[in-house]
Amino acid sequence: DVELVESGGGLVQPGGSLRLSCVVSGFTFSSYWMSWVRQAPGKGLEYVATIKVDGSEKYYVDSVKGRFTISRDNAKNSLYLQLNSLRVEDTALYYCATAVRGSRFDYWGQGALVTVSS
Amino acid sequence: DVVMTQSPLSLPVTLGQPASISCRSSQSLVHSDGNTYLSWFQQRPGQSPRRLIYKVSNWDSGVPDRFSGSGSGTDFTLKISRVEAEDVGVYYCMQATHWPWTFGQGTRVEI
Numbered sequence: 097d098v099e100l101v102e103s104g105g106g107l108v109q110p111g112g113s114l115r116l117s118c119v120v121s122g123f124t125f126s127s128y129w130m131s132w133v134r135q136a137p138g139k140g141l142e143y144v145a146t147i148k149v150d151g152s153e154k155y156y157v158d159s160v161k162g163r164f165t166i167s168r169d170n171a172k173n174s175l176y177l178q179l180n181s182l183r184v185e186d187t188a189l190y191y192c193a194t195a196v197r198g199s200r201f202d203y204w205g206q207g208a209l210v211t212v213s214s
Numbered sequence: 215d216v217v218m219t220q221s222p223l224s225l226p227v228t229l230g231q232p233a234s235i236s237c238r239s240s241q242s243l244v245h246s247d248g249n250t251y252l253s254w255f256q257q258r259p260g261q262s263p264r265r266l267i268y269k270v271s272n273w274d275s276g277v278p279d280r281f282s283g284s285g286s287g288t289d290f291t292l293k294i295s296r297v298e299a300e301d302v303g304v305y306y307c308m309q310a311t312h313w314p315w316t317f318g319q320g321t322r323v324e325i
Contacts, residue, residue, distance in 0.1 A: 131315075133263075140304075140306065140317055140318075140319055140320045141255070141257075141263060141306055141308075141317045141320070142317065143314055143315040143316065143317070146314075146315065155313045155314055155315075156314065157215075157314045158215070158314070191262060191263070193263075195310075195315075197251045197253070197268065197269075197310035197315075198249060198251065198268070198269060199268070200268070200272070200273075200274055200275055202264070202265035202268070202274055204262040204263055204264070205262065206262055207262060
C-alpha cells in the first residue's frame, strides 16, 4: 500500500525554523514530482512548493520564497521542507503529496502541524 | 498568480438529488502542450484531501462515476449526479497549468 508519513511539525516562535520530512513507501518515489500543500486552521488549501523528480526544478508560492526550501533524497524515499524565518501566518497543517497533474496518480499524507506563536 | 473562483461557497444538497459546483479561472488553463490541467479535490471532515478529477474530466482511481467534470478554457464544473451522505465535505478546484499551482476557495457541501 502507498503511504506518505510526515514528521517534524511543532510549536516554534516567530523567526524560528523547522524541518519537515515525508517518508514515502509503496511506489517508486524517484519517478514522481512531489509537493508540500498547507492548510491554515479552518481555511482552504495552498500549494507551498513543488519539486521535480531529480530536484532540478523547484517552484514556490510567492509568500514563502526565500524562506522555505523544498528538497528530496530519492535514495531515502524522502521529501523535505525547510522552513526558516517563520511567521504567525505560516501556522498550518502541512501535507506531503504527489504532484502528478496529467495522469491517474494522487496520494497525500496525513499532515504535520506547524504552529508559529510567541 | 491564477485566481480560481468557485461558486457557490456553500451548497446545501438533498440526498439522491444532483449537485453542481462552478469554478472560473482568471486566465485560460490551456497549457502549451495542449492539455488543460484543471483538477477537483474532495476533503471530507477530518481527512486529507483526495483528488477526484484531473485534466477537466478524467476520474482518479476509485472515484464513483456519479462525479463528473466538464468545461474548457476558464470555466469548469463539477457535477454529482445523485448526492450520497459520504459526499459531505469541501470541494476544491485546482489549476496546474501555470506556476504556482492554485486552488479555489472551496465549496462546502452539506446535507
